[in-house]
Amino acid sequence: MHAHAEQRASRVLELSLLATLAYIVVCIVVGIQAKSLALISEAGHNVTDLLALLLSLVAVYLHARPPSSSKTYGYQRAGVLAAFVNALLLAGLTFYLFYEAAHRLYAPVEVHARPMIAVAGAGIVMNAAIALAVYRTGSDVNLRSVLLHELGDTLSTAAVVAGGWGILTTGQNWIDPALSFGIGALILWSSFGILRETLNILLEGAPAGMELDRIARDLGSIDGVEGVHDLHVWSLGSEQHALSCHIRIPDIPPSASERILREVNERLRERFRIQHTTIQFEHAACEVPHGCAAPAVETRAHTHYGP
Secondary structure: OOHHHHHHHHHHHHHHHHHHHHHHHHHHHHHHHHOOHHHHHHHHHHHHHHHHHHHHHHHHHHHOOOOOOOOOOOOHHHHHHHHHHHHHHHHHHHHHHHHHHHHHHHOOOOOOHHHHHHHHHHHHHHHHHHHHHHHHHOOOHHHHHHHHHHHHHHHHHHHHHHHHHHHHHHOOOOHHHHHHHHHHHHHHHHHHHHHHHHHHHHOOOOOOOOOHHHHHHHHHOOOOOOEEEEEEEEEOOOOOEEEEEEEEOOOOOHHHHHHHHHHHHHHHHHHHOEEEEEEEEEOOOOOOOOOOOOOOOEEEOOOOOOO
16 A cells, blocks of 8 residues: 555545444443443444444554564564453353343334434445445455445444334334344354454454465466475465465575566465465475474575574
């Protein structure tokens, strides 16, 4: 992302963040006054959007921040850790909303539908405006994730409007806690998705959709590559991936191996979106399962010694 695009994206995300925060406050205040658990649940759902906007904004700021001697990978994991903690809090909030909704099904509370409809209607306008602004900002994957959050939230807000209209026309107050269950399910779905992704990153698991066997086969098909082993792939952040491996090549001079290294990195970048690599070349068979005791012909990117 270029500097101008980063500034524009930051501005859009900052304004969207403030608008979403204001809407959450309004949902809570009016939800309490109107006795609408659906509006309070809607506030909880918008917290997931607030989190998505905040993480995207942090990602834009950290994108241009270079690594330091103490933070050699930069600050990618800070946003991941924040997402993990927030997802846990959201899951706890959802179970509380489920408890309150179940209680209201047995002991219905009269809901004031008109303010419920008005606030949710304003939410539809706000989410649609944010989605349009993000769509016009760019097609970066970070921004696309925000766009998906906003479109999903627009649908849930429309459900609140429909529920408020149903209460207004039928007088059936059970519609409100029933909507809360539906919105709560959306929150749980979003929260568990974030928890699964962040835990995988924090545990340095292979990124979703990346199969080590496929990567090894792809690299093995490059002319001059005789074998790939000790292959590891992990994520530095939500969108930045890293790889380390040992590659066996013929006993050739370093000038000849440069072509192989270039092709390996190009293939990893184009087919798997892997930018950060640590590749060790060898011309002897590996003597141990993890890491090689045999001396390497040449090392590229970083020095890497076996046990």
